[in-house]
Amino acid sequence: MGSRASTLLREEEIEEIKKETGFSHSQITRLYSRFTSLDKGENGTLSREDFQRIPELAINPLGDRIINAFFPEGEDQVNFRGFMRTLAHFRPIEDNEKNKNAAVSEPLNSRTNKLLFAFRLYDLDRDDKISRDELLQVLRMMVGVNISDEQLGSIADRTIQEADTNGDNSISFNEFIKVLEKVDVEQKMSIRFLH
Amino acid sequence: MDSSLSGNKVEMEDFWTFALWALKTWLYLIICLIMIPAMFGFSLGISETYMTILVKTLEWATLNIQKVYAEERTLTASPSNGLIEREDGSMEKELEELRRSRPKSLGSDFTLSDCVYFTRRGIESIVEDEVTQRFTSEELVSWNLLTRTNNDFQYISLKVTLVYGIGIFMRYCILAPLRITLACIGLSWLVIGTSAVGLLPNWSIKFWLSEWVHVMCYRICARGLSATIRYHNKENKPKKGGICVANHTSPIDIVILCNDGCYAMVGQIHGGLMGVIQRAMVRSCPHVWFERAEMKDRHLVTKRLKDHVNDKTKLPILIFPEGTCVNNTSVMMFKKGSFEIGSTIYPVAIKYDPNVGDAFWNSSKYSMVSYLLRMMTSWALVCNVWYLPAMHQQEEEDAVQFAKRVKSAIALRGGLVDLQWDGGLKRAKVKDLFKEEQQKQYSSMVLGDDSSSHSD
Numbered sequence: 001m002g003s004r005a006s007t008l009l010r011e012e013e014i015e016e017i018k019k020e021t022g023f024s025h026s027q028i029t030r031l032y033s034r035f036t037s038l039d040k041g042e043n044g045t046l047s048r049e050d051f052q053r054i055p056e057l058a059i060n061p062l063g064d065r066i067i068n069a070f071f072p073e074g075e076d077q078v079n080f081r082g083f084m085r086t087l088a089h090f091r092p093i094e095d096n097e098k099n100k101n102a103a104v105s106e107p108l109n110s111r112t113n114k115l116l117f118a119f120r121l122y123d124l125d126r127d128d129k130i131s132r133d134e135l136l137q138v139l140r141m142m143v144g145v146n147i148s149d150e151q152l153g154s155i156a157d158r159t160i161q162e163a164d165t166n167g168d169n170s171i172s173f174n175e176f177i178k179v180l181e182k183v184d185v186e187q188k189m190s191i192r193f194l195h
Numbered sequence: 196m197d198s199s200l201s202g203n204k205v206e207m208e209d210f211w212t213f214a215l216w217a218l219k220t221w222l223y224l225i226i227c228l229i230m231i232p233a234m235f236g237f238s239l240g241i242s243e244t245y246m247t248i249l250v251k252t253l254e255w256a257t258l259n260i261q262k263v264y265a266e267e268r269t270l271t272a273s274p275s276n277g278l279i280e281r282e283d284g285s286m287e288k289e290l291e292e293l294r295r296s297r298p299k300s301l302g303s304d305f306t307l308s309d310c311v312y313f314t315r316r317g318i319e320s321i322v323e324d325e326v327t328q329r330f331t332s333e334e335l336v337s338w339n340l341l342t343r344t345n346n347d348f349q350y351i352s353l354k355v356t357l358v359y360g361i362g363i364f365m366r367y368c369i370l371a372p373l374r375i376t377l378a379c380i381g382l383s384w385l386v387i388g389t390s391a392v393g394l395l396p397n398w399s400i401k402f403w404l405s406e407w408v409h410v411m412c413y414r415i416c417a418r419g420l421s422a423t424i425r426y427h428n429k430e431n432k433p434k435k436g437g438i439c440v441a442n443h444t445s446p447i448d449i450v451i452l453c454n455d456g457c458y459a460m461v462g463q464i465h466g467g468l469m470g471v472i473q474r475a476m477v478r479s480c481p482h483v484w485f486e487r488a489e490m491k492d493r494h495l496v497t498k499r500l501k502d503h504v505n506d507k508t509k510l511p512i513l514i515f516p517e518g519t520c521v522n523n524t525s526v527m528m529f530k531k532g533s534f535e536i537g538s539t540i541y542p543v544a545i546k547y548d549p550n551v552g553d554a555f556w557n558s559s560k561y562s563m564v565s566y567l568l569r570m571m572t573s574w575a576l577v578c579n580v581w582y583l584p585a586m587h588q589q590e591e592e593d594a595v596q597f598a599k600r601v602k603s604a605i606a607l608r609g610g611l612v613d614l615q616w617d618g619g620l621k622r623a624k625v626k627d628l629f630k631e632e633q634q635k636q637y638s639s640m641v642l643g644d645d646s647s648s649h650s651d
Contacts, residue, residue, distance in 0.1 A: 027278075031278070053327065054320055054327055055326045055620050057317055057321060059629040060630075066313075142637055144634030145631075146635050146638035155641070159306075188292075192279055193278065193279050
């Protein structure tokens with residue numbers, strides 16, 4: 001209770017996050033209040049358990065993979081900065097962001113970054129390749145016990161066959177981009193944030 | 196030396212006589228202006244005047260706040276208070292859209308892009324979900340001049356701050372002592388009154404007296420919270436031999452409902468102050484209290500409720516089937532227990548006005564006493580109560596479906612969001628079963644059987 005001042009966001013921090021993520025001032029303060037309400041330990045960071053406490057996320061077949069995307073390798077806490085950086089991938093691409101020259105570093109919500117986020121869901125060991133084994137594991141998460149090993153195996157084989165162009169029996173990020181070439185990722189991986 | 200001591204003594208005595216006199220006047224005033232009207236259920240119009248002034252003040256404050264914000268930046272108050280706009284398509288529809296770009300292959304149907312659907316759903320639930328936000332106080336669109344709002348409202352203007360200051364003085368120095376006195380009188384009256392009535396033989400006058408004592412005490416307590424309650428559709432009021440079910444926001448719900456008639460309570464015997472009140476109440480009229488151990492025995496609970504309902508002379512039972520307090524923006528899953536008894540169900544919707552005070556009891560954050568103190572230092576308590584027409588279980592319906600139907604009716608009437616989620620999620624983790632359902636639904640899409648068409 002007494003440390004109310006320290007739980008508020010400083011104006012400089014908001015400015016920095018604004019620059020980094022493109023969220024508006026009011027979006028940042030409101031997402032901050034969401035962040036603090038999820039933070040049951042009240043220590044300014046979220047743990048995996050904090051995320052799992054959201055029932056709708058807990059029943060999501062890929063929930064654990066999505067949660068994992070918030071945590072840098074080997075860490076089990078994420079602060080507000082990191083939280084916002086991950087969420088920024090899902091900001092819609094605005095018209096004035098489309099024609100920006102490539103000299104400026106690519107925004108977090110670009111098509112490539114959105115695709116990279118999806119790619120990493122499958123890439124369990126973060127080696128920038130989706131192996132047959134990794135694909136099988138993620139498929140198992142999605143379907144549960146409802147499909148036999150045999151059937152799932154053939155689905156994985158077929159998927160890799162279709163995507164793999166260099167014959168290494170795995171899917172690289174470039175091959176992944178190719179497969180999702182016609183998918184409207186810009187829209188399908190964007191969330192309509194209000195004001 | 197001596198004389199100054201005795202002088203002090205005289206002063207002290209003066210002080211005490213004055214204090215006694217002040218206390219006496221205070222009590223007489225309370226009795227004349229509040230207790231007696233409360234006993235007989237009429238009003239002197241004091242609280243109505245207070246409410247009018249309050250509403251005017253809050254309107255004025257809102258106007259001022261908006262003016263300042265409009266100057267700072269073009270922030271228009273959105274109609275909803277949400278953070279995002281959700282995509283509401285079903286899994287089938289969304290996945291089909293994702294797969295449209297790809298020629299449909301023979302046999303099984305999986306594409307790498309399927310994860311996009313789950314990802315967006317997952318991220319949406321991280322930003323805003325239906326459940327966890329129901330267990331924290333509702334966020335207001337505009338500041339209501341109380342300190343405790345989730346949004347960080349800052350310095351606005353001298354005028355507003357001044358009014359806020361006067362408000363603090365009013366609430367803490369005048370209203371709070373008055374309300375605490377009233378609550379104490381109300382509760383002790385309840386214990387004394389019901390115990391006294393309990394001594395009478397079982398004549399019909401006993402029931403009448405018991406009801407009178409109950410209602411009177413609740414009326415005093417309601418005044419202790421400055422409650423303004425509007426009852427709608429009184430013709431549907433719960434009748435004897437039925438079960439009244441209502442949405443649950445806080446223990447105050449009971450005071451609100453009992454202001455308009457008596458109910459038999461169901462619940463566990465508590466310790467401490469609650470226990471004393473419960474034991475006194477059961478002496479004058481038959482409430483259904485259970486010991487902690489008995490509560491576990493579902494058959495015993497159902498049997499005792501059935502016996503109560505079948506006795507047509509007994510008061511209707513009041514049950515909150517959500518089993519937990521929700522922040523009054525939604526209705527969560529109704530536990531099926533009270534719908535298995537097979538009696539008439541009288542649904543009641545209760546909606547508080549969040550602008551004058553937050554009625555939600557966040558039991559994991561505040562104890563009962565500190566919650567009551569917060570209520571007593573709020574502006575007031577304004578709420579609407581709607582009596583809905585009686586409902587019966589239909590033949591083809593089981594208890595779970597019936598519970599759902601009643602819940603929807605309450606949600607619709609009270610303007611609340613109708614949720615399927617279990618209020619127990621406040622403390623417990625979600626069951627794996629729900630995840631398995633999602634996986635099953637997705638599997639059927641991958642395998643491409645027709646079973647997916649009728650999963651809703």
